[in-house]
Amino acid sequence: MTTTLTRGQPTRTPVRRWPAVVAAALAATVAVMPGFAVGALAPAIEADLHVSRTAVGLVISAFYAATAVGSPIAKRVAARLPTPAVFAVAAVVACAVMLAVSQADDLATMTAVLVVGGLTNGLVQPAAGRLIAARVPEHRRALAAGAIGAALGAATLVPGLLVALVLPGYGWRTAMLIAGLIALVPVALTPLTGVPRAAGPAGAGQVATRRGINGVLVLWASAAALSATGNNAVATYFIQLGTRSGLPATVTGNLLSLSALLAVAVRLGAGALTDRAPHRNPAVITMMMLTGGLGLMLIAIGTPVTFVFGSALAFSAGWGWTGLLLATTLRLVARKAENAGHTVQIGIYTGATVAPYAFAGLAGAYGFTGAALIAATAAFAGAAAMTAGALLARRIE
Numbered sequence: 391m392t393t394t395l396t397r398g399q400p401t402r403t404p405v406r407r408w409p410a411v412v413a414a415a416l417a418a419t420v421a422v423m424p425g426f427a428v429g430a431l432a433p434a435i436e437a438d439l440h441v442s443r444t445a446v447g448l449v450i451s452a453f454y455a456a457t458a459v460g461s462p463i464a465k466r467v468a469a470r471l472p473t474p475a476v477f478a479v480a481a482v483v484a485c486a487v488m489l490a491v492s493q494a495d496d497l498a499t500m501t502a503v504l505v506v507g508g509l510t511n512g513l514v515q516p517a518a519g520r521l522i523a524a525r526v527p528e529h530r531r532a533l534a535a536g537a538i539g540a541a542l543g544a545a546t547l548v549p550g551l552l553v554a555l556v557l558p559g560y561g562w563r564t565a566m567l568i569a570g571l572i573a574l575v576p577v578a579l580t581p582l583t584g585v586p587r588a589a590g591p592a593g594a595g596q597v598a599t600r601r602g603i604n605g606v607l608v609l610w611a612s613a614a615a616l617s618a619t620g621n622n623a624v625a626t627y628f629i630q631l632g633t634r635s636g637l638p639a640t641v642t643g644n645l646l647s648l649s650a651l652l653a654v655a656v657r658l659g660a661g662a663l664t665d666r667a668p669h670r671n672p673a674v675i676t677m678m679m680l681t682g683g684l685g686l687m688l689i690a691i692g693t694p695v696t697f698v699f700g701s702a703l704a705f706s707a708g709w710g711w712t713g714l715l716l717a718t719t720l721r722l723v724a725r726k727a728e729n730a731g732h733t734v735q736i737g738i739y740t741g742a743t744v745a746p747y748a749f750a751g752l753a754g755a756y757g758f759t760g761a762a763l764i765a766a767t768a769a770f771a772g773a774a775a776m777t778a779g780a781l782l783a784r785r786i787e
Contacts, residue, residue, distance in 0.1 A: 418541035429626035430549035447750035456508025464512030488570030519731030536661025539713025543653025550646030609779030614737025617772030620765030672780030682708020683769030
């Protein structure tokens with residue numbers, strides 16, 4: 391099914407749109423949580439299973455790779471299934487994946503179940519694009535997309551709390567088990583996310599030729615991939631980076647949770663503010679990517695103070711652009727809303743695929759300082775790609 395809309399006109403289902411957006415955001419949060427949970431618990435997993443940091447990084451990369459590689463198929467599936475079914479399946483599978491990981495005794499089993507979770511995670515963003523296009527007026531879409539994008543920040547909240555509160559006394563398996571049970575919570579809310587069969591006449595909102603639009607989408611997906619590479623590496627190895635900077639593991643776990651809350655607040659705040667001038671979204675996204683790169687440079691210094699400030703910038707600005715990019719892409723491909731979620735998703739998860747394994751390898755070769763500086767360079771390159779896409783979009787409008 392293809393969802394269509396009329397630019398600038400209210401949708402036909404304005405009532406109860408925010409409960410639907412919140413339900414979708416919660417489902418998106420738990421769907422991506424397996425990757426972050428394994429990352430947060432990685433030191434304990436490595437010690438228990440007697441495996442290397444690089445090996446665990448490869449396992450985490452498998453989750454994100456499944457999302458990126460399976461995204462084209464997931465886009466088609468999500469366009470045909472009812473949106474409540476999509477979000478429910480994603481949450482239930484995430485629960486099953488984390489429960490299975492909690493019982494795994496080898497990396498092969500862990501990798502196999504994470505691949506399954508990554509494939510179903512790929513259903514979420516295209517379905518979210520459909521939901522926003524059909525049920526949220528254009529002047530509120532950046533806020534709604536910010537709520538969906540906040541899932542990437544919120545997904546680190548629970549693992550951070552588990553590291554601080556559960557891991558020291560009960561071990562990583564119990565922590566992962568609890569994370570899996572938490573993933574079931576959004577299932578009861580997914581019936582709120584229904585989308586009508588049609589939300590407006592086809593053809594409205596086309597801003598340029600297909601060829602020009604595809605060029606913009608490629609550049610923006612590349613920008614998302616580059617920026618996400620650096621920031622996902624920090625999110626995945628946050629505990630290790632914090633402890634190497636001189637912070638205790640429990641303090642670092644609490645800081646991870648606080649950073650996740652900051653990331654959620656920034657996404658919502660940025661969405662609400664940019665809804666007033668949506669044409670400026672590309673410039674705002676570019677500045678966020680640049681600021682995230684600056685945060686990564688501060689983390690590279692490796693002191694407790696610079697780590698705290700750097701992680702705040704990396705999580706708030708460096709991750710804060712995801713919802714804005716979804717809203718911006720929705721304006722460009724209004725006739726096929728699921729393509730907006732697909733573009734953002736394939737970019738973010740391509741970067742997330744590269745990040746864990748590459749960062750682990752770079753840290754082994756150049757130390758955490760060198761790896762963080764390379765991650766910052768990737769974020770700056772992402773900002774350049776975002777600017778190039780925005781200039782092309784302006785030319786073809």
